[in-house]
Amino acid sequence: MDCSITVIPGDGIGPEVIGEALKALKFIGKKYGHRFEFTEALAGGRAIDETGLPLPPETLETAKKSGAVLLGAMGGPRWDGLPGHLRPERGLLGLRSGLGVFANLRPAALLPQLRAACPLKDEVLAAANPEGKPAFDLLIVRELTGGIYFGERGRSADGNSAFDIEKYSRHEIERVLRVAYGAAAARRKKLCLVDKANVLESSRLWREVAAGVEKDYPDIETSCLYVDNCAMQLVRAPGLFDVIVTSNMFGDILSDEASVLTGSIGMLPSASLAGVPGRGNGAGGRPLGIYEPIHGSAPDIAGRDIANPLAAILSAAMMLRYSFGLETEAAALETAVGAALDRGLRTGDIAGHGAGSGGIAAGAEKIAGTREMGEAVLKALE
Ligand code: IPM
Ligand code: MN
Numbered sequence: 001m002d003c004s005i006t007v008i009p010g011d012g013i014g015p016e017v018i019g020e021a022l023k024a025l026k027f028i029g030k031k032y033g034h035r036f037e038f039t040e041a042l043a044g045g046r047a048i049d050e051t052g053l054p055l056p057p058e059t060l061e062t063a064k065k066s067g068a069v070l071l072g073a074m075g076g077p078r079w080d081g082l083p084g085h086l087r088p089e090r091g092l093l094g095l096r097s098g099l100g101v102f103a104n105l106r107p108a109a110l111l112p113q114l115r116a117a118c119p120l121k122d123e124v125l126a127a128a129n130p131e132g133k134p135a136f137d138l139l140i141v142r143e144l145t146g147g148i149y150f151g152e153r154g155r156s157a158d159g160n161s162a163f164d165i166e167k168y169s170r171h172e173i174e175r176v177l178r179v180a181y182g183a184a185a186a187r188r189k190k191l192c193l194v195d196k197a198n199v200l201e202s203s204r205l206w207r208e209v210a211a212g213v214e215k216d217y218p219d220i221e222t223s224c225l226y227v228d229n230c231a232m233q234l235v236r237a238p239g240l241f242d243v244i245v246t247s248n249m250f251g252d253i254l255s256d257e258a259s260v261l262t263g264s265i266g267m268l269p270s271a272s273l274a275g276v277p278g279r280g281n282g283a284g285g286r287p288l289g290i291y292e293p294i295h296g297s298a299p300d301i302a303g304r305d306i307a308n309p310l311a312a313i314l315s316a317a318m319m320l321r322y323s324f325g326l327e328t329e330a331a332a333l334e335t336a337v338g339a340a341l342d343r344g345l346r347t348g349d350i351a352g353h354g355a356g357s358g359g360i361a362a363g364a365e366k367i368a369g370t371r372e373m374g375e376a377v378l379k380a381l382e
Contacts, residue, residue, distance in 0.1 A: 003324050004037045004066040008059070008095075011045040011088060012297025013307035013370075014072020020309035020374030021070060021316040024336075027381050028320070028329050039066065043091035044074030045297075048082070054091030060098045068323035069099070069290040070316060073297035097145045101272035101290050102172065103179035104144040104251065105318070108258035108268060109137035113341035116353035117263030120235065129239030136238035139187065140258060141180035142251025144272050146172045147202075149248045166202050168247070173209040180245035181217045182276050190242035192223045194230045194250055206247070227254070234258060255294055264349040266308030268294045269315035271322050291319040305369040308347040310337055313377055332381060339380035340373060347373055 007022065009015035022038065029036045041059040048054050054074075063069050075088040084090070110118055110125070115134065118125070125134035151165035177193075184191040193210050195203035207224060214222045225233065227250045233240055234257055246254065259265040275287035293311030301307055314337060321330035345368040346352075352365070368376065 001034045001324065001326070002037065003034060003068070004039070005319070006059075006063045006066040006069045007038050007040045008043050008063075008069060008071045009040070010043065010072035010074045010297065011076050012073055012299045012302040013295075014044075014074070014297055016302070016305065016307050016370050017293060017309040017312035018070065018072040020370060020377070021312040023374055024313050024333060024377055024381065025316050025320075027378050028333065031381065032326075032329050034324075034326070034329075043071075043095055044088035045076050045079045047091055048079055048086065048088060054086060054088050055094040055098070059091075060095065063095065063099055063290075064288075066288075067286075068288065068319045069095070070319060071095075071290055071292040072312065073293065073295065075297050076299040076302075078299075093149060095290065096272060097150060099272075099288055099290060100145065100274045101288065102143060102145045103176050103273045103275075104140075104142040105179075105183065105271045105273065105322075106140040106142060106251070106255040106258070106268060106294055107138070108140065108255070108262050110135050110262055111267075111338065111341065113338065114263035114267070114350055117350045118261055120238070120261060124236065125239065127237035127239060129237075136241070136261065138238065138241040138258065139183055139243045140251055140255045141176065141183060141243060141245040142255060143168075143172065143176045143246070143248050144251075145248075147248035166200065166247070166249070168202050168205060170205065170209050173206050174213060177210055177213045177245060179273065179276055180243050181213065181220055184220050184243040185217065188242040189219055190221045190223075191217075192225055192230070192241060192244050194225050194227050194244050194246040194254065196227050196250075197224070198226060202247075230254060231257060234261065259294060263353075264308060265295045265311075266293075266347065266349040267311055267314070269311050269318050270294050271315070271318040273322060277322050286323050286325055289319060289323045291315040291323075305371055306348050307370050308349050309370050309374050310340075310347075310377075313337060313374070333377075336377045336380035340376035343376060345373055345376050 009018040122134040148166040153164040197203035259268040272290040273287045317330040317333040320326040344364040
C-alpha cells in the first residue's frame, strides 16, 4: 500500500521522538511491503524562525494532500513573548482547524509493565473495575476544533477585562458524539459525557444533543458527569470509565490527568480525526488524521537523548490503524512497545518507581535514552 505522510517534527523534543517513530515506520514498511512517502513540513516555533509564521500556508497545503500528518510538539520559552496570534501553539490550532480534525482520541490504559509508575494504590485501581483487577483502560474523545479554543476572545478598550467565549453548535456536538459512540461500540460499550451542565448553557446543549444521539446506540450505556466530579473519579476509581466524551478545554485538562495514571505523559499517543473512522476523505475512504503524542515540546530536556519516544511511536501505530487501515501493522508496533518494556527498558519518566514490581525483577530496570528505546522497539519488530 502507498501511504503519503506529512511529517512535522516541530520543536523541543519533537524531532527526537518523531525520529524514532519514523525509524519504526520505515521498518514496518519494509517488513510488510508498504511504501511510506514522508514529506517534512514546518509549523510552530521553527516555522516562526524560518518563515515568520507559525503555520506557513504551504504546510497546510502539503498536509491536505497527504493521507495523514505525524506531528511532534510545538512551542518553547523562546517564543513565549510573542503576541497570541503569532505563538507556536497557533500553528497547532491552525493545523487542527485547517484540516477539520474535530475528534481527538486520547487512549489512556495502564500497561501491566508500568504498574509501579502509576501513582494510585491497588485498591483504587481495582475499584469499579469489572474484573476487580488493579487496571484501567479508558479513551477520552475530546472535541478539537470548537469551543473556547476557537471562540471569540478579546479585551476591553481599557485593557482591564478580557473574555474568551465557549460556543458550540448542534452540528459540532453531534459529529464528535457519533465518533465517541462508534468508539464505545467497539470497546466496553460505556460512554460518559463530561460537562458542566449545572452552570454552562453550552453544556446543556451538549446534553440535549446527546439525548437524541443516544437513541441510535441502544446497546451503549450512556451517563453524564460534571467535569469537577470526573476529575475526582479519575483518581478515585479510573476503572469506572470506558469512553469519555467532552469539550475541547475539558478534554485537554482531563487527558493530562489521565496520562499521569498511565505512568507518564510520555506514554500517551493521540489521533485527531476529520470523520468517523471507516468513512471520510483520507486514503482508502478513511478520515484524514493528525497523530501526535500528547506531551508537549519539553524544552528543558530537548536535545539530550532522554525523552520518551513511546508516545510518538504509539501515535504512529494509531496512524497506521485509523488513516491507513493497517491493523496488523499497528498491533505489531504496539506489541513491540510492550516487548521493549518487558525487557526492563525505561526512559527517565517511567523509571525508578521501585524495582520488583510490574514483572521486572529487582535491579533489572534499565534506564534507556530516546534512541536506545527506539532501537529496542525496532528489535522487537524483527
Ligand atoms: C494538547 C496541548 C495543546 C492544547 C496546546 C499546546 C495548544 O496542550 O494537545 O493537549 O491545549 O490542545
Ligand atoms: Mn494539553
